[in-house]
Amino acid sequence: xxxxxxxxxxxxxxxxxxxxxxxxxxxxxxxxxxxxxxxxxxxxxxxxxxxxxxxxxxxxxxxxxxxxxxxxxxxxxxxxxxxxxxxxxxxxxxxxxxxxxxxxxxxxxxx
Amino acid sequence: xxxxxxxxxxxxxxxxxxxxxxxxxxxxxxxxxxxxxxxxxxxxxxxxxxxxxxxxxxxxxxxxxxxxxxxxxxxxxxxxxxxxxxxxxxxxxxxxxxxxxxxxxxxxxxx
DNA sequence: TAGCTATATCTACTTGCATGTATATATGTA
DNA sequence: TACATATATACATGCAAGTAGATATAGCTA
Numbered sequence: 001x002x003x004x005x006x007x008x009x010x011x012x013x014x015x016x017x018x019x020x021x022x023x024x025x026x027x028x029x030x031x032x033x034x035x036x037x038x039x040x041x042x043x044x045x046x047x048x049x050x051x052x053x054x055x056x057x058x059x060x061x062x063x064x065x066x067x068x069x070x071x072x073x074x075x076x077x078x079x080x081x082x083x084x085x086x087x088x089x090x091x092x093x094x095x096x097x098x099x100x101x102x103x104x105x106x107x108x109x110x111x
Numbered sequence: 112x113x114x115x116x117x118x119x120x121x122x123x124x125x126x127x128x129x130x131x132x133x134x135x136x137x138x139x140x141x142x143x144x145x146x147x148x149x150x151x152x153x154x155x156x157x158x159x160x161x162x163x164x165x166x167x168x169x170x171x172x173x174x175x176x177x178x179x180x181x182x183x184x185x186x187x188x189x190x191x192x193x194x195x196x197x198x199x200x201x202x203x204x205x206x207x208x209x210x211x212x213x214x215x216x217x218x219x220x221x222x
Numbered sequence: 223t224a225g226c227t228a229t230a231t232c233t234a235c236t237t238g239c240a241t242g243t244a245t246a247t248a249t250g251t252a
Numbered sequence: 253t254a255c256a257t258a259t260a261t262a263c264a265t266g267c268a269a270g271t272a273g274a275t276a277t278a279g280c281t282a
Contacts, residue, residue, distance in 0.1 A: 062279095
């Protein structure tokens with residue numbers, strides 16, 4: 001189940017795909033628009049979009065000869081939930097533990 | 112500024128490092144404990160931890176010969192915020208736009 | 223039909239990066 | 253000091269994945 005999340009993360013994390021995702025955050029775009037914005041070769045953009053689509057990160061809609069890509073909210077929501085679920089729960093405790101560990105620095109009693 | 116986020120994402124997204132992060136979500140661990148849990152070679156775990164530490168995703172504390180690694184909440188919080196900020200804002204609008212585009216399917220009026 | 227635009231696919235090439243293995247460093251103990 | 257444990261570093265290797273470029277496909281227009 002985390003397989004999916006990890007895979008989506010790795011697809012989004014690639015630098016050029018991350019830029020594409022950032023672009024799409026402000027709304028759906030055609031391939032050509034993305035090419036113009038990022039100054040990447042069109043075949044490269046198409047390939048990155050293919051990977052994003054396969055991972056379920058984006059959706060495609062045909063409009064005449066153009067294909068409009070848009071971000072699907074669900075994957076980002078899942079990533080957000082995954083990330084927040086740690087941060088929120090542990091922030092306090094870890095900060096305290098951090099201080100504790102930093103102060104002690106040696107004190108052998110672990111298994 | 113998104114450079115940092117993208118870099119952290121790519122570091123976390125690697126399969127084995129993702130497993131390490133997942134492990135650390137339940138609390139700090141020594142290198143040896145991670146090696147036992149994941150059945151990876153110790154040098155590999157050390158190397159992955161190094162990359163995670165360089166990216167600021169984890170913290171190290173020495174305890175005798177052991178090094179205790181723990182997740183830093185801030186990077187995960189940032190990732191969560193980044194992801195949620197899209198999902199929350201656009202979910203409704205995009206769903207409606209999606210229906211619209213799916214229905215029309217052709218309708219040329221772009222520049 | 224021909225020709226133009228928008229996008230996708232295919233084939234090589236190359237490189238970043240994870241992996242395997244050996245070795246070094248640091249700390250504790252006898 | 254010598255030895256064991258815990259972890260880090262160094263180096264060689266292989267492969268996954270990004271890149272470059274040519275070409276194919278699909279739709280529009282005349």
